[in-house]
Amino acid sequence: MGRPVAIVGTGQTRHGRRMDVCYPELVREAVMAAFADTGIDPEDIDGVVSGTMPSMMEGVALTHFYFADAMQAAGKPILKTETCGSTGVSIAHTAYYWVASGMADLVLAVGHEKMNEGDSQATMTTVAEPFYQRFFIAGAPGVFSMQSQMWTDRYGIAEEKLRDAAAYISVTHHDSAFDNPYAHIKIKVTMDDVKNARIITYPVRLLDVCPNSDGACAVIFASEKMAKKLGRKPAWVKGVGYRGEEYYFGDSDKAVWQSAIEAAKQAYDQAGIRNPRKELDVAEVYNPFTYQEMLFYECFGFCGFGEAPDLVLKGVFGRNGELPCDPSGGTLCTNPIGATGLIRTAEAAMQVTGKAGDHQIPGARTALAHAMGGVDQFNGIIILGSEL
């Protein structure tokens, strides 16, 4: 595990359609919030990690140079980490590795995206090469819906039950977003609204899918010495896990998704977690699609395979359930992709430090944050705890 590492501060923008700021100004908003939260100045930072989904989302390449001023990165070592949808968690991992290695005491991690400025699905389609897979993946919803459909069939989940469970997730997350001051989509939806919404990529309907958001998130990672010197309640990194898979979508099983299973296992092993449903107090699962969220519950060992829809409908993963998932409203309500995994990380840190405000899970001590991406190819996990 290297040296102990803590998250000592977080900052988020107000996420949404942010045509009131240009891209670097959006980034600065998150960075300033993180500095204010931590009580440090830019000169205290030893290094900066930044990341986005494909840079071409906004038509500017290598944005860590564009954002050098907004991140106050001049005169410091700077890294860019880019792993498609899982970028945000990978940025957190990069900052963690940097501090854990002993090569830095304070690292600023920044994730950002301005999805409304381009055509997000057209950009994402460029993740696939242009002579085979690009023709069929249909942006992110296409592949992830195919994965959900495979999972539904594998476990013989009745269509009506599945649709009810997906609608339940959508309704409860949209309700939760009202308690999150940074969330993008704040609308009241009913089970019938979700179940009867227009099909986007069957089985996914309009209210089963995340929005295009503009947003940024900044998180400050510190060594034990620095965390103690700052004297604020930190969130300690208890475990990290990441796995990638083979490139071709049809080469590996996506219903029992090995990269998700193994990434979680790696993080659990480091954190000493054997029964995640009991030992985790809250999880921020990367959930751009309601159906896929259930598949993650199973891959992360929150329940057995094929069991998630029944447990969702019993409220096991609700705000007052045994393991609350995405009390922030999650990715479903806010998705500036390059920031999203880091937002999950920030939310997990806020939960274990008691700073999550109206969506605080009372007494949360251990939290999981997650992100995934690629053509169904990557999963990353970080587990945070209130104690070293």
Add this chain to the structure above:
Amino acid sequence: MSKEYKTIKTEIRLPYELAYGATWTRFFEGMQEKKIYGTKCSKCKRVLVPARSFCPRCFVDTDQWIEVSQVGTLTAWSYTNYRYFGQPVEPPFIGALIRLEGTDVDLLHLVGGFDLQNFDEVRRIVKNGMKVRAVWRDERKGHILDIRYFEPV
């Protein structure tokens, strides 16, 4: 009322010429002749399709070429009913994973050959595990869409 801020419309157009290499070239030449080629890994014995120059798991060269069946079973599917810029296939369409007979991975392609406008009808016809068969275009260019789609057998 919130103020409207100025925006700039911009566009990036860049030309590329990507090399297929020997393996993809042979695969696509096969498509032009209505043949689907795979390669077999000498170590794990899996038949991979489209043909690969190396096995992604064993990391050994796969030089045993096999013409594979044009019939397979449906593993997974999704009905795409939205648009994005530059979309290469006109929606609605059904993206699908298809396990061709005698192969060990799923081929990503389309399912079609019936009315795709009516989703209830689509839902009635399309079932996991159903047999599908390649339907070829008359005019073939050595392209993945030389197969128009896979239709129910």
